[in-house]
Amino acid sequence: MIGLLRCTFNSHSPEHYRVSWNGEHYCGTCNRCGRPIRREARGQWRLQENPSRVAQCERDARL
Numbered sequence: 001m002i003g004l005l006r007c008t009f010n011s012h013s014p015e016h017y018r019v020s021w022n023g024e025h026y027c028g029t030c031n032r033c034g035r036p037i038r039r040e041a042r043g044q045w046r047l048q049e050n051p052s053r054v055a056q057c058e059r060d061a062r063l
């Protein structure tokens with residue numbers, strides 16, 4: 001519950017083994033809320049709100 005509260009305040013935590021680089025920034029999936037996120041700065045992950053960029057991350061992750 002504490003973790004989901006952090007997600008509510010847009011402070012997410014990635015599943016590290018699923019983090020990928022799309023040529024612009026790191027992308028991943030939050031291990032608490034399961035939503036797509038991107039890294040703003042070291043240790044700071046924000047919700048990925050641009051659908052086209054989510055698709056780009058997913059495509060690169062499969063390479």
Ligand SMILES: [Zn+2]
Pocket residue numbers: 007011012013030031032033034035
């Ligand atoms: Zn989250």
